[in-house]
Amino acid sequence: MYRFLLTRQWVILTLVALVLIPTMIKLGIWQMHRYDERTARNQLVTDALGAKPVPVEELASPGHTVTSSERYRTVTAQGRFDTDDEVVVRRRTNSDDAVGYHVLTPFVLKDGKVLLVNRGWIPADGPSQTAFPKIPAPPRGEITVSGRLMPDETTAASGIKNLKGLPDRQIMLIDSEQQARRLDAQVLGGYIAQTAPDSKNDTPELIGRPGKEDAALNFAYAYQWWLFAAAVPVGWVVLLRRELRDRRRKDETGAVDEVPAAVG
Structure with a gap:
């Protein structure tokens, strides 16, 4: 059968x-x-966002690689912004998916080391993409900033190619080692996405809190x-x-x- x-x-x-x-x-x-x-x-994101803010020197140092448990930790730093060596990061979007730049400003700490601060997003509304955009100035003098600690960006993690031959003071990826060579200074590993101070007055649009994966x-x-x-x-x-x-x-x-x- x-x-x-x-x-x-x-x-x-x-x-x-x-x-x-x-x-x-x-x-x-x-x-x-x-x-x-x-x-x-x-859970790492939740723990990092809920952790107590600490001085950036407790987590980062020159050449340090920001770990997954350190990412998004809120850190504080005292020093001054150096707008003379400010650069912009190309092809970045805001919460409305508008294309523009991220503003990356060196922040000189009291001991002379440099912390890279992503001050936020500005629109690409200049006459061309080769011209350096007009950037709102940060507070002058000695101040305290806080932000979420972030690892250096890579092509593998972001999918963004690190193009060569870009206009002056424009970059594709935030790389602390690359910036250390450019600035000829001791730059702390990674960078921070600034969260304060935010005067709400003609300042770059701060980067929002990280979302969670579904x-x-x-x-x-x-x-x-x-x-x-x-x-x-x-x-x-x-x-x-x-x-x-x-x-x-x-x-x-x-x-x-x-x-x-x-x-x-």
Whole structure:
């Protein structure tokens, strides 16, 4: 009765089912790993944003690489802005997806070291992209700034190519080592996205708080793959029973046809 399972059609169908089941289980496991990773990153962001502000020197130093647990930590620094060596970071968008620049201003600390401060976003409304844009001036003199500590930007992490031959005082990526060579100074690793002071008076648009990744989708996708994996053998059994039913019906019809008609 089950000899049809050895036909080419059923052999292929069974092999496909046997391949799909472990594949879908692995895809579900992969989605759960993604869920765990995103949940962990979200927790790091929550912990960093909720941590007590500390002086930047406690977390950063020249040549230091900002770690994932240090990222988004609120830090403070005392010193003065050096607008003579200010640069702009090209092709950056604001909360409305308008294209413009980020303003990167060296902040000279009391011991002479330099902290790179991303003061925020300005529109690219100049006569051309080669001309240095007009930038609102920061507060003068000795002040205290605070911001979220950020790691150096890389092409691998951001997808932004570090183009060469750019107009003077324009860059593509914020790289503390590159800026240390340009400024010929000791520059703290990473930079800060400024959060204060913000006078609200013709200043760059401050960069908003970081958003969190949607981990719930990965959780849902994992169970979706596992449901698919469970549905494969169920579907195989349904097809098998249908095939048996059709074959029995065909056999019964054939048997009826072979019975001779009664002679009256």
